[in-house]
Amino acid sequence: MAGRDEINSIVAVDFGSVNTRIVLVDLVDGAYRLVARTMTRTTADDPLRDVAVGLFRGLDQLAAQTGRKLLAPTRDRVLMPENPDGSGVDALLATASVGRPLRVVVVGLMPDVSVASAQRVLTGSYVEVMDTLSLADIRTEQQQINAILTQKPDLILIVGGTDAGAEEPILDLVRVVRSAVQIAGSAPMVLYAGNRVVQARVRELLEEYCTLFVAENVRPALLDERLGAAQLELAAVYDAFRVTNRGGFDEVSQISRVGVLPTAQSYTNVVRYLGDRVAENSRRGEAPGVLAVDVGSATTLVAASIRRRPYINIRKDLGLGHSAEGLLKATTPGNIRRWLTWDATDAEIENYAYNKTLRPATVPQSEHELELEYALAREAIRVVIDGARTTWRLGRQGGLPALRPIIGAGAVLASAPHSGQAALILLDAIQPEGVTDLWLDPAGLIAALGAVAYLRPEAVVQMLEAGDLVSIGSAICPAGRVRIGRGGMRVRIKLPDGQEEKRFVTAGTVWTYPLPPGQSAQVDIRLSRGLTLDGKSRLKLTLFGGTAGLIFDLRGRPLPLLRQAEARAKLYPRWLAGTRGTLRQRVDEKEEALDVAEFARAEMITSSEAVPAPPPVQEEAAEAAEAGAAPARKARRGLFGRRGAPQAAEEPAEAAPQAEEPEAPTPDAEAAPTPRQRGLFGRRARAEAESTAEEAPGTPSEVDEMMDALRASQEEKPRRFLRR
């Protein structure tokens, strides 16, 4: 089998609750590229209960697409490594979100210190915290043991104590755990990530009675939090959990170089990486955040990098299939109804959601059902974002920080009839303010990349740079409340070839200019009173197109939604047509304003008026970043570097109106790259970076840290985590 340095071709498979997504990555002209992708049904449930069956079906499909043989003639084994004739692959990597979450009991010393760190360790995985034991726990030892046994955890995570701290308190807790695992009929796994000095004693106490994982202390000192090693070990626990539970993961784990990683961890890795890159490429001021949203059948996940700190919020009770029932509990029929163009009854909405829970793989067949599906998707994203606000250190109200890009994933977004429709769902649910780039991940590439990062970090860079995610386009979303039909935005779009388009976008509407992927345009914007873009009323921007184009969202924030179904039935299709670029062309602003004026009198329910649902059953959301001070970053010359020329020529809001006269194309526009050349950040930025990059202070990439930790663990236990 090929060694680590001989990995050219990789199959990455992600087992979702409904779909199994498989991508084939290979070296093309010296760089890793997405060669082919496919999707099959996950076969974890009855009647097959074996995910490997779905994997092999998918590999058959990939082979049919590419003409490359991937399975042995017996069709029950993946050909590895790659053969000289081009058949087979060098490595297979597996991630999964299917199946029930890991049930965890957290045991630690101080609730606000080690226990809080333990919660952060757990956020990147599919876990359900059943109980927490700490020094603040007033229960007797007997009650604590009963609590552990009653919850039937799959894992007990023990943390606590600094490396120079007292040993007995943590050992006392370990003894409680030992009593519990000795009594338990089926002993849970234990992950110890506490005081390093007592690791040997912990092994003595526990190893005989349970499967024990040991990681470095999450709090080696009071103000030093290190989560990376524990998160890695948690990935190994997740692998062991998947293998010991039914579903055929044992076979997949054997052939996967990284075992079976939680998909959420891939999101954390990729978003953390993107956040670092965006920050490096930011010209000045605060770098925008990065957001990835994955709406699945069983889980909705939001991964974000805000102020260069990665966060992940996973709601295992929210989804469009298995967890549609949970979604209904987390929101209300009324909240769902406000996104519909007809007056659905509570019963219609509830029956739809519960039937999706019963048959999660089915798809809407009528227009009404599709609207309901998209309404559920909007609410799933909204609920998770609302929950994420506190972990992002934002208030319950107010706008979100600048997010650029926003990446949508999950079948509901990837299979939308038009990418503009996917864009509208994202804009409605997230309500970003300012300028953002919208991307789609139809192939499940993020799940794959996060796993590939462990073997070939450079592949992540190369594939994102190559544009293997789909760009929907740029969205321009002014902040401020609007009255529909009153005021708006004057837009002038200038293409590199001199073509020009002028448009007045009326408040309360959406308009899309069809700028193809990879093309750039100079955009001059003037906003009416009360609306601002990045705090300004006049801007010049260089923007890039996408499958939808440049989306001008003049609906204001918070989004004005209509209470009356008849009004919604008239206005919402206009919004959809606006994002799909099918709204009839119109330049006369008076005519446009008259057209939508009827809605100005309609009764509004701003989106911030969402009826609160009962508190979430389970939400694990916390900052995934390590909190300790970090050493200076190494410069990344030759990869992305810093973004070169300014993207936007900004003017303060109070500036005098700008004369509308044609301008010569800027060098930026002239140098606009071709679609395939431009990646997530653009070759342009890279080319400029090569000439202007300089040493920049910053924090170390946690991906790098994870890589280092992984390699270290690889040396220690190559058979357990990285299989060869």
Add this chain to the structure above:
Amino acid sequence: MTDFYPDQTVILPMTTIRRERLLPLDVPGDVLVREGDRVSAVDVVARGVRSSRYVILDLQRALGEDDPERLVNLLQVTMGELVQEGQVIAGQRGRRRGTAVRAPVKGRVSHLVEGRLILQTGLSEVNVKAACNGYVASVRARRGVLLETSGALVQGVWGNGQSQFGTLRLEPRQGLRSLEVDEFTTDWQGAIVLTSQPLTEAILKHVARQGLGGVIGPSMYVGLREFALGLKIPIMLTEGFGSEPMSSLVYGVLEPLAGRQAALNAPTPVRGEADRPEVIVQLQADASTSVPARNEPLRIGSEVRITRQPYLGVVGKVRNLPQMPQVIDNGLRLPVAEVILPSGRTATVPLANLELFGRG
């Protein structure tokens, strides 16, 4: 187009059925039958004891014994023994009073761990029933059995967590609500009633009062879920939530079996759990009886059941499988099948909305 493997809901008039009947992992117990034994649906095949609470007795401290290893010699009970409140469980025989340790509560002696005796309390018996007639194909020591039988098998989509064994009856011509206590006969007592009409609150309340054994219905409003979950008789839905009538396929399989004994198991679907609601009617196997086909791809000519509106529950035959995804009415572009409906019309249906029902 590469092969597509649809979901499967088994609806067969005759098939071989294998079902595991196991104790929960955390419930120690015994298997009460042997391989090859014939069992009826009401037979208990495995029995265990579940403990809701553990009491820890520090014997080492109570007895003043330095060496925990020696405590074994001081035990006056054996592991697994059921002890009564106040019963002496450890102490040095013949010594003065006060050195004996008594059980503070009734319980089962579970473990002696490092000088501490663990008593399981809050005990409750767990009985695993066969839940269908058949024979024991194999035994898993201390866990349970694999049963095998033959007959009709109809799987549903939702159940209320109950199970029952009784005579399968068709609902009265005037509907279930026409059953009145006055005219109630033993024919209906404990019967599992098949109705092709959606279940309503009035029907559910009525059948709960009448002493029926269970109800197999097509659908009900989701708001009745909680009420149905509170009933002590099994309710199984074959189509889903709403007001859909029963699929002719389901009714066609069960209707001829009226009067036979049926085992209705209606577990509530839980994510990640294999158990599905189903009704089994044991029938004599013939030479051609086999287990339901699984891992079957969709083929031209396959008989399929449609699982979404506007054709929910309709059974048809695949006429064509277009190579490329098609745009359907709502604008989605999806892999589809052209399905001939019973009316003779051909409908374009997304592959994801088709299921096979077990025929090979």
